[in-house]
Amino acid sequence: MAVGTVGGPLLGGFLTDAAGWRWNFYVAIPFAVAALVMLQRSLHLPRHASTRARIDYPGIVGLSVGFSLILLWVSLGGNQVPWASVTSLSMIGGAVVVLAVSVWWELRAPEPLLPLTMFRNRTFTLAVIASIATGVAMFGTSVYLAQYMQLARGATPLESGVMTIPMMGGLLIASTVIGTVVSRTGIWKRYVVTGSIAMVVGLVLLSTLHYDTPFWIVGVSMATLGAGVGMVMQNLVIVTQDAVETRHLGVATSAVTFFRSLGGTIGVSAMGAILGSVVASQIRTGVGGLAPADQVTAADALGGGEIPTVSALPDVLRTLVESAYGIGTGRVFLAAVPLALVTVVAVLRLPNRPLGTQTGVERRAAEGGPAAAAGVAEVDDVPHVIDVVEDSAVETGSAVAGLAPVGSGRERDTAHAHPGD
Structure with missing residues (x-):
């Protein structure tokens, strides 16, 4: 990208x-x-x-409008719109109000x-x-x-x-x-x-x-x-x-x-x-x-x-x-x-801890999430995997082949021994 x-x-x-x-x-x-x-x-x-x-329509509208006002103000300011003008104040003031309401809603939305x-x-x-x-x-x-x-x-x-x-x-x-x-x-x-x-x-x-x-x-x-x-x-x-x-x-x-x-x-x-x-x-x-x-x-x-x-x-x-x-x-x-x-x-200031070696599927199972209870995996929940595309990778049923957790070479070799994991 x-x-x-x-x-x-x-x-x-x-x-x-x-x-x-x-x-x-x-x-x-x-x-x-x-x-x-x-x-x-x-x-x-x-x-x-x-x-x-439940789709959060108020959140979508509020955040979109608030950030769009900021972008418009920065884009037009000093050129089509003077920085110190009623229009500028209206844009930035409106953005602050809309984003404040959006924050209030996001804290309460289901x-x-x-x-x-x-x-x-x-x-x-x-x-x-x-x-x-x-x-x-x-x-x-x-x-x-x-x-x-x-x-x-x-x-x-x-x-x-x-x-x-x-x-x-x-x-x-x-x-x-x-x-x-x-x-x-x-x-x-x-x-x-x-x-x-x-x-x-x-x-x-x-x-x-x-x-x-x-x-x-x-x-x-x-x-x-x-x-x-x-x-x-x-x-x-x-x-x-x-x-x-x-x-x-x-x-x-x-x-x-x-x-x-x-x-x-x-x-x-x-x-x-x-x-x-x-x-x-x-x-x-x-x-x-x-x-x-x-x-x-x-x-x-x-x-x-x-x-x-x-x-x-x-x-x-x-x-x-x-x-x-x-x-x-x-x-x-x-x-x-x-x-x-x-x-x-x-x-x-970021906490300095090594990255985990579990896949998202394994983490979800450890957390007792709904995916673990249902015996299924959501591929979007795999944060640290190497997507290995090999001729020998075979998908059987709902198992995903070729997903290896990030970690040491030994851990990856172990993962490859059980591609269904």
Whole structure:
């Protein structure tokens, strides 16, 4: 998921150059169809006792409206809507009221959309806090690094995608290698702490960007940030799943992912406001120092308020615009540093206990849950398993073959000796 998010600019740049930006939306369709086919062919869920669930419609509406108001306020603020205005106050005030009512309801709902009692769990709460900042780092960099490459370094959309490969490479390598180590040993905290520190270092390095920063420095900065995100992002989900009751596995996983996406969305909008403000200020200052004839040229080329095509600008304006976007991008990443520091503090405070070696089915049986009583298993309740796809894996009846609990190599070998478990 993270590689897809960060690698999107590479494919998107190619499509934009070759066929136009709209194809960035169409390209998702074959992937979605392929996902449907793969799920139908490979995801074999056992039957389980059916239960009647109450859908929390008030919770769905309340949380959606409250968070949407915040997103709209951050997106429109400082541009279409002044920060200090009645409209801004109405948006943020309305969001606070709606979310407060939603919290009141979620505490009383028979089957809440988001059980707030989970926040009594220290691991869950700290993982949510850390995920918010991780989302800002991941989504923010994927958006504004591509803009930096195009507007501060004069790259084409395709070139900008290629130039962000160090970020994608650092993320892919770190998440794969560290994920394997965590799966084999059950030890995770040292890697999550290291990753959160790497995120801070990467953002600090990126905050020094200018339009003429040597690219090797840019590449090292991106790789450092990518490695940090790769060590933190998915391991926070695994740690959360290990710390909550099996009946809350689904909602706990969804909550961590939701708050990561929410943080990323709000962060991208806030970063955009910072970038726009800094770039406008830098361009005004730069244009004021030009000769009168060049000021007229600048007014014609930049007066429309649209993002310019840098390669088409006169040399005197091209350098000015590239410098403005370079400085603005650096300020954007500097603004993300405090959030990354919050992630460091949050992961440092996570209880340091090794991951369990039981599958979700075994945990449910130990807890005496309804799945154990019915003699059935819900695959969604398996938090720490390695999905082994082998030619010899055979599904018999409702048993799921090839599920091995994470732990030592010895424990996994034992699990493979009894695939029906």
